[in-house]
Amino acid sequence: MMLAALAGCFAAHFSEAAQAPKRLPNGGIWPDVDGVHINAHGGGLLKEGGRWYWFGEHKIAGGAGNKAWVGVSCYSSDDLRTWKREGVAFAVSKDEASPVAEGCVLERPKVVKAATGKFVMYAHLEYKGRGYGAAATLVAVSDAVTGPYSLVSAGRMDAATWPREIAAGDRTDATLRDYTRIPQPWGGFAKLWGSHFGEGQMSRDQTLFRDDDGATYHIFASEDNSTLHIAKLTDDCLAHSGEWTRLAHGDWTEAPAVLKRDGWYYLIGSGCTGWRPNDARYYRARSIWGPWERMGNPARGVNPANGLGPEKTWGAQSTFIFETDDGTAYALFDIWKPSNAIDGRYVCLPIDVSDDHTISITWRDEF
Ligand code: GAL
Numbered sequence: 001m002m003l004a005a006l007a008g009c010f011a012a013h014f015s016e017a018a019q020a021p022k023r024l025p026n027g028g029i030w031p032d033v034d035g036v037h038i039n040a041h042g043g044g045l046l047k048e049g050g051r052w053y054w055f056g057e058h059k060i061a062g063g064a065g066n067k068a069w070v071g072v073s074c075y076s077s078d079d080l081r082t083w084k085r086e087g088v089a090f091a092v093s094k095d096e097a098s099p100v101a102e103g104c105v106l107e108r109p110k111v112v113k114a115a116t117g118k119f120v121m122y123a124h125l126e127y128k129g130r131g132y133g134a135a136a137t138l139v140a141v142s143d144a145v146t147g148p149y150s151l152v153s154a155g156r157m158d159a160a161t162w163p164r165e166i167a168a169g170d171r172t173d174a175t176l177r178d179y180t181r182i183p184q185p186w187g188g189f190a191k192l193w194g195s196h197f198g199e200g201q202m203s204r205d206q207t208l209f210r211d212d213d214g215a216t217y218h219i220f221a222s223e224d225n226s227t228l229h230i231a232k233l234t235d236d237c238l239a240h241s242g243e244w245t246r247l248a249h250g251d252w253t254e255a256p257a258v259l260k261r262d263g264w265y266y267l268i269g270s271g272c273t274g275w276r277p278n279d280a281r282y283y284r285a286r287s288i289w290g291p292w293e294r295m296g297n298p299a300r301g302v303n304p305a306n307g308l309g310p311e312k313t314w315g316a317q318s319t320f321i322f323e324t325d326d327g328t329a330y331a332l333f334d335i336w337k338p339s340n341a342i343d344g345r346y347v348c349l350p351i352d353v354s355d356d357h358t359i360s361i362t363w364r365d366e367f
Contacts (some may be wrong), residue, residue, distance in 0.1 A: 014196030021081035025337055025365035027305050027315070030051050032075060032083045034239055037117050039085075041334055041344045042071040044110035044207065044320040048145045052077045055109050055121065056319075062314040065341025066275075067128075068106035073109060073122065074146050080324070080348075081367070082203045088122055089147035090140050096128075099136070101169075104128045106138065108319065110208040111145070112216050114237035116184065121149050122218055124204050135202035137218070139238055139292060148184035156200025157168065157240045158231060159220075164245050164289065182226060182250055189261040193246065201229060201244075208233075209258040209288075210347075217288060219256045224271050226250050231287060247292040248283060257321045268298060270317045277312040284357060298351075301363030314363055316347045329353065331361055 024030045030038045040056025047053075054077070074089035090109070091104045098108065105126035114120050118141050124140040125144040137157050140149035162171050179194030193201055206220035206245050222229040224248075231244035252272035259266045265285045271278035280299045283292040303314035316333035323329045328350050335345040348367035352360045 017322075021079040024081055024346070024348070024361070026121070026365060026367055027303055027345045030083070030346055032085050036085070037059075038075060038083055038342070038346065039342060040075055040204065041341070042108040042319050043332065043334075045322045045332070046111050046113070046145065047322075048113060048119075050078075050146075052080055053086070053111070053145050054083065055117075057107055057109065058088065059341035059344060060344045061223045061340055063339055063341070066105075066338055067103050068100075069102050071100075071106065072123065072147075076146070082262075082338040086146040089142070090123075090149040098151075099125065099127060100138065100151060101128045107134070107204075108206050110122060110206070110320070112208050112210055112237055113145075114216075115235045116136045116237075116298050117127050118154075118236070119149070120237040120320070122206060122208055124206050124220070125154055132204065135204050137203045137206070137220070137221075141238065154236050156196070157203065158229075158242070158244055159200035160197060161240075161244065163229075164243055184224070184226075185252065190226040191254070192226070193229075194224045195345050196223075203229070205254040205256060207256050209260075211288065212260065217258075219258060219267070221254045221256070221272075222246075225254060226252055228253055228256055228267075228269070245289050247285075247290055247295065251281070251294065253281065255318045257318045257331060259321045259351060259353075259359075261325070261329065262357075262366050265292075266351075266353075267292065268318045268359075268361075269323065270313065274297060277308065277315045277317060279311050280313040280318060282359060284359075289339070295358065298359050298361045299363075300360050303347075303363055309363075321351065 022156040041211045042057025048148045052074040053338045058073040059065040071088045071092045072090040074086040075083040077083045095224040099318040108126040109123040111121045121140040123138040139152040142149040176194035179192040181189040202222045209217045216233040231240040253269040257268045266336045285292040299310035302309040306315045308315040320332045333347040338344040
């Protein structure tokens with residue numbers, strides 16, 4: 001009897017070891033439990049009830065895959081390596097009149113759990129057939145983490161609200177005129193927040209960040225991608241609270257992702273070159289409201305598959321930062337394949353945080 005029980009115990013142990021999650025090849029194919037490459041690009045993770053959930057853009061094959069024909073995918077995992085497809089968390093609409101009509105642009109979805117217990121998704125939305133001019137924010141809500149998420153709002157936010165650094169006495173038309181436009185490095189002009197004061201601020205590449213005091217922030221490329229904005233959300237997370245600030249003015253930073261460690265905030269981002277990779281940069285601050293200090297490129301090492309190093313962030317672009325229970329922070333990146341969007345790849349690397357409050361991220365072949 002005893003022996004049989006012991007043998008059973010060994011067998012259980014042995015099969016557990018045999019089932020240790022397989023590491024995922026950075027830049028390679030990441031199969032889900034059905035053997036299909038994970039389809040959750042520009043994504044973000046949320047831990048809920050002890051399980052990880054990964055939300056991202058569901059892409060289709062070819063160049064058409066850069067538009068949204070399906071919606072936002074959701075996957076779940078216990079170990080961050082074995083991912084089960086949970087289906088479409090937010091679906092685009094067959095109704096051509098919908099702001100989220102099939103063929104719209106729906107990018108970089110992120111989900112948080114609000115104080116209400118509901119799950120709230122933010123994403124970058126561009127209306128079908130209208131290029132990237134709308135720079136709208138999509139907000140969707142669901143009772144269950146995996147969805148279905150239903151549309152709460154689609155449009156600009158922060159209309160007729162002032163960045164917190166503009167003192168009450170300076171909230172005048174003259175100040176708005178000071179923030180009209182700046183030259184773009186590639187010619188022409190970018191419109192600054194003063195130009196969008198009435199209609200609300202632009203929002204393209206974006207993320208959500210939950211602070212340890214429970215406050216949630218929407219961080220996004222605004223002002224024609226020239227400047228990032230940070231906006232505090234309402235407690236139900238369904239809207240901006242009206243308190244917001246600008247950072248990295250004129251730095252053309254996209255793909256924001258945020259980490260907080262020992263009272264310091266770190267914001268990683270990319271340059272602004274569309275689907276083509278460029279050099280990463282990061283900022284740090286003691287308060288979410290700044291001042292944010294530009295710190296340089298955290299990337300180290302070379303991706304042997306494409307020979308690209310920090311100057312092109314290994315061919316990747318940041319999308320999200322998450323922390324595991326052992327205190328390790330990981331940065332998730334996309335390697336975009338704009339000519340066959342569904343083939344976009346993922347890179348996930350630990351972030352090294354030094355005692356002097358600097359960070360670095362070194363290439364590894366596997367996650
Ligand atoms: C990138 C951005 C992507 C997508 C793309 C479109 O810079 O990070 O999310 O918007 O441009 O060209």
